[in-house]
Structure formats: C-alpha cells, structure tokens
Amino acid sequence: MADLSISSNRSGLSRRAALRLAGAGTGGMLAATFGLVPTRAEAAGAGAVVGGAAVVPSGVGGVHYVPRAGWGADESWRINRRTGQPWPVEFAPGQVITVHHTAIPVNDADPAASVRAIYRGHTKDRGWADIGYHLLIDNAGAVYEGRRSGADTVPVYEADGRAVTGAHVQGNNAGNIGVALMGDLRTRPPTPQARRTLALVLLALAGRHQLDPTGMATYTNPSSGARRQIPTISGHRDWMGTACPGDALFALLPGLRRDVAVALGRPLPPQPLVPPRSPVAPGAQSLLAAAP
Numbered sequence: 314m315a316d317l318s319i320s321s322n323r324s325g326l327s328r329r330a331a332l333r334l335a336g337a338g339t340g341g342m343l344a345a346t347f348g349l350v351p352t353r354a355e356a357a358g359a360g361a362v363v364g365g366a367a368v369v370p371s372g373v374g375g376v377h378y379v380p381r382a383g384w385g386a387d388e389s390w391r392i393n394r395r396t397g398q399p400w401p402v403e404f405a406p407g408q409v410i411t412v413h414h415t416a417i418p419v420n421d422a423d424p425a426a427s428v429r430a431i432y433r434g435h436t437k438d439r440g441w442a443d444i445g446y447h448l449l450i451d452n453a454g455a456v457y458e459g460r461r462s463g464a465d466t467v468p469v470y471e472a473d474g475r476a477v478t479g480a481h482v483q484g485n486n487a488g489n490i491g492v493a494l495m496g497d498l499r500t501r502p503p504t505p506q507a508r509r510t511l512a513l514v515l516l517a518l519a520g521r522h523q524l525d526p527t528g529m530a531t532y533t534n535p536s537s538g539a540r541r542q543i544p545t546i547s548g549h550r551d552w553m554g555t556a557c558p559g560d561a562l563f564a565l566l567p568g569l570r571r572d573v574a575v576a577l578g579r580p581l582p583p584q585p586l587v588p589p590r591s592p593v594a595p596g597a598q599s600l601l602a603a604a605p
C-alpha cells in the first residue's frame with residue numbers, strides 16, 4: 314500500500330482538492346497516504362470475487378482494487394507452453410502513464426468475467442506472458458489488478474518500486490504504466506464512476522512518479538535507448554496509429570490531466586484565449602478549452 318501512496322509532504326498534494334476529486338463528502342478524512350489498497354474483503358482474506366467494488370473514501374482514503382485472486386486469474390496461464398516455465402518478468406522505473414479502452418463490451422453483472430476474458434485473450438489467444446494492462450477499471454468504477462507484479466499486495470510495482478513491464482504500447486512498454494477503461498469508448502463516454510476512478514488512479518500514479526500531469530515527458534526506452542516526447546498522461550493513440558482509447562475517452566484526457574494537477578497542487582497551463590461559442594455548464598470549461 315505504501316508503495317503506491319503519495320505523501321502530502323512530498324508531492325504537495327492538496328488535501329482539499331484530493332477530497333473533492335475523491336468525492337468524499339461529509340466526514341471523509343483523507344489520510345496522509347493516498348494510494349491503491351485491496352478491497353476490504355480481499356484484505357481480510359475472504360478471497361471472494363469483489364465485483365462492483367467502488368472507490369471508498371474512508372478513514373484511510375484511497376482507491377480500492379480487486380487483486381488477481383479476487384477476479385479469478387488462473388496463474389497457470391502465465392506459463393510458457395513451450396518451456397513449461399513461467400515467462401520471464403521484467404521491471405523498470407516508471408516514467409509515463411498511458412490510458413486505453415479495452416474496446417470490447419463489459420459484462421456489468423459480472424465484470425470479473427470480463428477481466429478474465431481479456432486475460433484469456435492476451436495469454437491464450439495472443440500468446441503473451443500475461444494480461445497487457447497494469448490496471449483495469451469497470452463501469453462501476455472498480456479497479457482490477459492487471460499484470461502480475463510480484464507476490465506482494467501492491468499492484469503495478471515490485472517491492473523495490475520498479476513497475477512491471479506490461480504489453481500495451483508496442484515497443485514502448487518498459488516504464489510505461491497502462492491503465493485501461495473497460496468497454497468500447499469510441500462514441501460512449503466513460504460512466505461518471507469510471508471517470509472518477511480513473512482520475513484517482515492517475516492522481517496516485519502521477520503523484521508517485523512526481524509527474525507534471527499536464528506536461529510532456531521524454532520517454533526513454535530502457536532497452537533500445539530510443540526517446541519519445543509524449544504527454545506524461547497519454548492516450549494510446551499519442552504513441553501510434555490506433556483508435557484506442559476511443560474518441561469519447563480521449564476527449565476527456567485534458568480535463569482529467571487538469572483535475573490531477575489541481576489535486577496535486579501543480580500550476581495549470583494557461584487557458585486558450587478563445588471564448589466558448591455558446592454558454593456552457595460550469596465544469597465543461599476545461600474540456601472545451603482543450604477541444605481542437
């Protein structure tokens with residue numbers, strides 16, 4: 314838990330802004346740590362599938378997630394069938410975050426089944442070592458641990474703090490943390506719950522890696538040494554020609570970046586000096602400002 318948490322002292326996290334982002338209403342006290350923690354049932358060792366687990370602003374604060382055992386990951390699928398051994402697992406310091414959609418329908422009644430289907434597709438069908446994404450988010454706003462990062466209870470990272478190398482941006486995976494919203498988001502925007510959870514996950518990751526959420530990064534592939542200028546919080550299509558993460562989700566990224574920046578207490582880039590063409594609802598301003 315501590316591994317993905319961000320400290321208000323180190324990151325300059327604005328407690329008030331983070332609480333607003335978390336939707337914490339009356340009585341919600343955000344602790345000094347703010348990260349991904351297992352759902353209560355999982356933490357208690359219940360082992361049950363916890364579909365529909367939601368963001369729970371609580372006494373400890375943070376984004377609860379469903380571990381691999383919780384959504385029913387069959388760990389034998391990580392075995393290389395030719396060698397009979399598990400695929401090698403690589404780790405690298407985190408540099409950037411990439412947002413995806415899974416582009417396939419979600420079983421809202423049993424979203425864990427949808428996570429298993431993605432896992433099966435990536436391993437059994439495509440022959441990958443594991444599920445490609447680090448984290449997945451369903452329509453109810455529940456977070457699922459994706460690619461396995463070790464025996465501890467912290468998703469994404471191994472004990473030394475490096476991120477497990479996923480498989481979500483071809484040729485640029487090491488140090489690139491992949492977060493996927495489940496569903497086809499080409500025309501349908503994320504549910505409010507999924508959007509809010511995504512903001513919280515991006516906040517936790519950006520805070521941990523001290524990223525400027527509205528800025529650019531020079532991503533360096535640790536294997537090839539190749540460099541790319543890329544938004545610290547990118548969409549898959551920023552890297553390559555793909556519809557991912559879908560027009561409807563991609564259009565929300567500027568607003569998400571600004572939300573994270575506000576929560577981290579970072580200065581915002583100046584707004585374009587173009588007035589909106591028509592009256593807009595409060596809250597839509599940031600999206601309009603970033604629209605092409």
Ligand SMILES: [Zn+2]
Nearest residue numbers: 413414549557
């Ligand atoms: Zn993608």
